Amino acid sequence: MSTTTTLVPFEDALTRYEPVMGLEVHVELNTATKMFCGCATTFGAEPNTQVCPVCLGLPGALPVVNEKAVESAIRIGLALNCEIADWCRFARKNYFYPDMPKNFQTSQYDEPIAYNGWTEVEVDGEVFRIEIERAHMEEDTGKSLHVGGSTGRIHGASHSLLDYNRAGIPLIEIVTKPIEVPGDKAPSVARAYVNHLRDLMLALGVSDARMDQGSLRADVNLSLRPVGTTTFGTRSETKNVNSFRSVERAVRYEVSRHAGILDAGGSVVQETRHFHESDGSTSAGREKSDAEDYRYFPEPDLAPVAPSREWVEELRATLPEPPAERRKRLQSEWGFSDLDMRDTVGAGALDLVAATIEAGTSPAAAKKWWLGELARRSNEQGVDIAELPITPQQVAQIQSLIDAGRINDKLARSVFDGVLAGEGSAEEVVAARGLEVVSDDGALSAAVDQAIADNPDVAEKIRGGKVQAAGALIGAVMKQMRGQADAARVRELILEKLS
Amino acid sequence: MSSSAISRDDVAHLASLARIDLSDDELDRLGAELPAILEHVKVVQQVAGDDVPPMSHPIPVANVFRADVPRPGLTPQEALAGAPESEEQRFLVPQILGEE
Amino acid sequence: MSIDVTTATAASLAEALADGSTSSVEVTQAYLDRIAGSDERLNAFLHVDAEGALATARDVDARRAAGEQLATLAGVPIAVKDLIVTTGQPTTAGSKMLEGWVPPYDATVVTRLREAGLPILGKTNLDEFAMGSSNEHSAYGPARNPWDTTRIPGGSSGGSAAAVAAFEAPLALGTDTGGSIRQPAAMTGIVGVKPTYGGVSRHGVIAMASSLDQVGPMARTVLDAALVHEVVAGHDPLDSTSIERPVPAVVEAARRGDVSGLRIGVVREFGGEGFQPGVRAAFDRAVELLAKAGAEVVEVSCPHFSHGIAAYYLVMPSEVSSNLARFDAMRYGLRVMPHEGASAEQVMAASRDAGFGDEVKRRIVLGTYALSSGYYDAYYGSAQKVRTLIARDFEAAFEQVDVLVSPTAPTTAWKLGEKSDDPLSMYLEDVATIPANLAGVPGLSLPVGLAEDSGLPVGVQFLAPAMADDRLYNAAAALERLVDMPRLEEIT
Numbered sequence A: 001m002s003t004t005t006t007l008v009p010f011e012d013a014l015t016r017y018e019p020v021m022g023l024e025v026h027v028e029l030n031t032a033t034k035m036f037c038g039c040a041t042t043f044g045a046e047p048n049t050q051v052c053p054v055c056l057g058l059p060g061a062l063p064v065v066n067e068k069a070v071e072s073a074i075r076i077g078l079a080l081n082c083e084i085a086d087w088c089r090f091a092r093k094n095y096f097y098p099d100m101p102k103n104f105q106t107s108q109y110d111e112p113i114a115y116n117g118w119t120e121v122e123v124d125g126e127v128f129r130i131e132i133e134r135a136h137m138e139e140d141t142g143k144s145l146h147v148g149g150s151t152g153r154i155h156g157a158s159h160s161l162l163d164y165n166r167a168g169i170p171l172i173e174i175v176t177k178p179i180e181v182p183g184d185k186a187p188s189v190a191r192a193y194v195n196h197l198r199d200l201m202l203a204l205g206v207s208d209a210r211m212d213q214g215s216l217r218a219d220v221n222l223s224l225r226p227v228g229t230t231t232f233g234t235r236s237e238t239k240n241v242n243s244f245r246s247v248e249r250a251v252r253y254e255v256s257r258h259a260g261i262l263d264a265g266g267s268v269v270q271e272t273r274h275f276h277e278s279d280g281s282t283s284a285g286r287e288k289s290d291a292e293d294y295r296y297f298p299e300p301d302l303a304p305v306a307p308s309r310e311w312v313e314e315l316r317a318t319l320p321e322p323p324a325e326r327r328k329r330l331q332s333e334w335g336f337s338d339l340d341m342r343d344t345v346g347a348g349a350l351d352l353v354a355a356t357i358e359a360g361t362s363p364a365a366a367k368k369w370w371l372g373e374l375a376r377r378s379n380e381q382g383v384d385i386a387e388l389p390i391t392p393q394q395v396a397q398i399q400s401l402i403d404a405g406r407i408n409d410k411l412a413r414s415v416f417d418g419v420l421a422g423e424g425s426a427e428e429v430v431a432a433r434g435l436e437v438v439s440d441d442g443a444l445s446a447a448v449d450q451a452i453a454d455n456p457d458v459a460e461k462i463r464g465g466k467v468q469a470a471g472a473l474i475g476a477v478m479k480q481m482r483g484q485a486d487a488a489r490v491r492e493l494i495l496e497k498l499s
Numbered sequence B: 001m002s003s004s005a006i007s008r009d010d011v012a013h014l015a016s017l018a019r020i021d022l023s024d025d026e027l028d029r030l031g032a033e034l035p036a037i038l039e040h041v042k043v044v045q046q047v048a049g050d051d052v053p054p055m056s057h058p059i060p061v062a063n064v065f066r067a068d069v070p071r072p073g074l075t076p077q078e079a080l081a082g083a084p085e086s087e088e089q090r091f092l093v094p095q096i097l098g099e100e
Numbered sequence C: 001m002s003i004d005v006t007t008a009t010a011a012s013l014a015e016a017l018a019d020g021s022t023s024s025v026e027v028t029q030a031y032l033d034r035i036a037g038s039d040e041r042l043n044a045f046l047h048v049d050a051e052g053a054l055a056t057a058r059d060v061d062a063r064r065a066a067g068e069q070l071a072t073l074a075g076v077p078i079a080v081k082d083l084i085v086t087t088g089q090p091t092t093a094g095s096k097m098l099e100g101w102v103p104p105y106d107a108t109v110v111t112r113l114r115e116a117g118l119p120i121l122g123k124t125n126l127d128e129f130a131m132g133s134s135n136e137h138s139a140y141g142p143a144r145n146p147w148d149t150t151r152i153p154g155g156s157s158g159g160s161a162a163a164v165a166a167f168e169a170p171l172a173l174g175t176d177t178g179g180s181i182r183q184p185a186a187m188t189g190i191v192g193v194k195p196t197y198g199g200v201s202r203h204g205v206i207a208m209a210s211s212l213d214q215v216g217p218m219a220r221t222v223l224d225a226a227l228v229h230e231v232v233a234g235h236d237p238l239d240s241t242s243i244e245r246p247v248p249a250v251v252e253a254a255r256r257g258d259v260s261g262l263r264i265g266v267v268r269e270f271g272g273e274g275f276q277p278g279v280r281a282a283f284d285r286a287v288e289l290l291a292k293a294g295a296e297v298v299e300v301s302c303p304h305f306s307h308g309i310a311a312y313y314l315v316m317p318s319e320v321s322s323n324l325a326r327f328d329a330m331r332y333g334l335r336v337m338p339h340e341g342a343s344a345e346q347v348m349a350a351s352r353d354a355g356f357g358d359e360v361k362r363r364i365v366l367g368t369y370a371l372s373s374g375y376y377d378a379y380y381g382s383a384q385k386v387r388t389l390i391a392r393d394f395e396a397a398f399e400q401v402d403v404l405v406s407p408t409a410p411t412t413a414w415k416l417g418e419k420s421d422d423p424l425s426m427y428l429e430d431v432a433t434i435p436a437n438l439a440g441v442p443g444l445s446l447p448v449g450l451a452e453d454s455g456l457p458v459g460v461q462f463l464a465p466a467m468a469d470d471r472l473y474n475a476a477a478a479l480e481r482l483v484d485m486p487r488l489e490e491i492t
């Protein structure tokens, strides 16, 4: 494999080529049991503790379909505006790999449960329609740990250790039709689409949809064609891109790489590629050749799936409001500007803000905390904002303390520290850290007197009618009381004493 | 395409798809036997018209489902009892090539 | 006690157990002794579980003594084909690939045997992964036909057939994918039944061809077979292809055995060319007996049955190639390191070469071909269409008649080694049994006497519509009373 491909800068590439993308997203369902057996699906369990003859592919074991998984598949299909097959089958995809216990994956081939759908994503205020080719049911593989190499990677490993807890967990594979959008938008449309699918899965409640844990995985297929032509070029398939940002980077990288090959008169090889988080590059994996012959055939051990129209309609009635409509509704309810809304969505904080508002906080305050204080912390810690150990209810409690005048914004930051550090509820943190503002006149009065005594010239100005100078004295009181004074009451006392 | 011409090379390719490291003798033998068998079975191509649906399942049932309720599986000890090798409660397999 | 334990029928043993004239320990021990005496010659068993069988027998005796209500066959021992997984004893599928493997779970049929209190004597010999019609493809040497130990017992359930025929077990379970219960039953002079597809759970039965495989009883009488059938049949939620309907009343039918007014169709396509004259003659006599007993016998044509073998030898190997992919040396079974530092891929390929026998490899490669891109429609797809045509032939035939009859196999048992070099001629032995598997309908083979030309047992096959297994038992029980099937006096 040649490694000397020149990368053409993205913008430069777009002057000569148009990218065509295809996205294949695997969604791990959050069912209690696996696709074809009753094993539990708890993430992070001890190795090989969630296995049975079926998911270990032991001789004689037979699969039985999880009804909830079919239900989720249909609901996903409906949410993506797909047609739902009135009769379809599972198929065996035959290939050998140690993480696949039967050496075939039970999947769907030419008869997917859902097909011919569409959805819309928004990028910079512009709406793009993504056509969905199909959404089908299949099962996940086990996980291998490569031992003996330097970095736990497969290359150079002397052997591998296999854990089949994940083997057989239900997956829905969602495949788009070719996505043809203006080249400069392609990376962000790809990212927005995957992000949109995540929102959709969460709204449906069918998956944890966490890219960091692999419950949402994206494969990015990309080809280039010369500007003005219509036939598709040869595509590369970048596998298991595991963050939204990486989806965007993978598209950019592949555009640059393909352009480099094509500019040099070469031809792109149809192959699987791997994305490298470290530098945003991709490298060649398996070459797709005619050796890749999956010998699909209908799974004889499973009965066909023929969802009745009544069942499908029942499931349609359970669909949540489509994310785009919901965003529009919330924006008007909250009185957010377009920019406010975009920032909120962009920060991945929409649901958090919504839940905070639902818990009684004003939209402005909810936005302020999530997009300010908490977004900053999530950035610093490099975690998704939703992963911060604080709930919308806790944020609402902090704001209600502010509204009651018991703490101020500055003290609230310490309360956030305490809650995030697991010190308990907002109330408990306030009590334990002694953060409540002092509005007791006795203590405040003494501090005000002290401040007046310490700043006679300022006091004189106020006496002379320069009320705005009170700020300096308030600051001095606050300093004395380490921020825990009720600023409004302090101001009143100063003005009383100096009038 | 419908001819049953199948060469020794074809057999070697099929054996590699099927992950069987056949010896030269076996390749020779299967290279001779398979065409004879295929010659006999290829008659199926002439029997049924386009209007005949293929039968994948002998009994016409659909929607055989299981409730999403966990059932006890195997203990790791039971799961690993038949393993040629194991380590750290996992199945130990030789180095896996071809992927990175 | 007046019965000879090892030659008694299972039904009479059950009665003797129920009335206390014998005990399960006594019966089980008698069979274990018989196995010890003759199995060195027959090689019907790959594993004998004397301890386990006697433990079950003691338990059943104790429960009976305590007045517990037990299943009809409680205490009557049974042998189980070594394709069916069992805890506590190895399951090899007749292959080196699984030598020494002890499954961590029981097949549903085994669970049902245990629940009904049948002591499991051991695991019987078979063609490797059930692929063969002679038992010569066992990695552990062939089982032999007790009527003539220089001959094959049939296959693939040859060990179960030989064991039952030689009084090493009163009952056995076999599996039938293209005739693997019925053909060895015919070759050894016993009764063998392939139930309706989906009638008996396949959970825990090592798959050969998933859309064709079925577990069934092997016994010395029709009633005995029905008693086992009743124990193992019925819906199993662990098998998605298991039928959710009541089990046909097979025991009642076996006790009835009345063919008066029954419409019986003789399959025109089976019995002519390629059928041994002695087989044909025995079959014709049987049909005459049925007519004399009041059955209405007509000839029925099933024009697509003649393409059954071609369709079968595409569908079956295709499914085999996929079903046997799991034997890859990673999680269980034989692991061969071809050289130091070999990769997983190389170890898989070397292990599969070393662990599988010739017939298994032949079918895997054939099936890989039939499924491969560019050939799928021409081979697998076309073969599945032929299945539809065969199923339609059955439907049409069963509009005219209640059951169909044919010889079970074209010949009587052949000499060991006689057909080993010609896989195709071996495949042709399944011509009459295959259509039932392709269409999913039930079939039963009944011994009807010895062929005049070979002096060896001949079987007659009954076929019925899906879920009408009781019709087989009724018709076969009637014929059983009329034929003069000699008893095996001595293993020769």
Ligand SMILES: [Mg+2]
Pocket (backbone or CB within 6 Å): A107, A138, A173
């Ligand atoms: Mg897939």
Ligand SMILES: [Zn+2]
Pocket (backbone or CB within 6 Å): A034, A037, A038, A039, A050, A051, A052, A053, A054, A055, A056, A168, B073
């Ligand atoms: Zn499982």
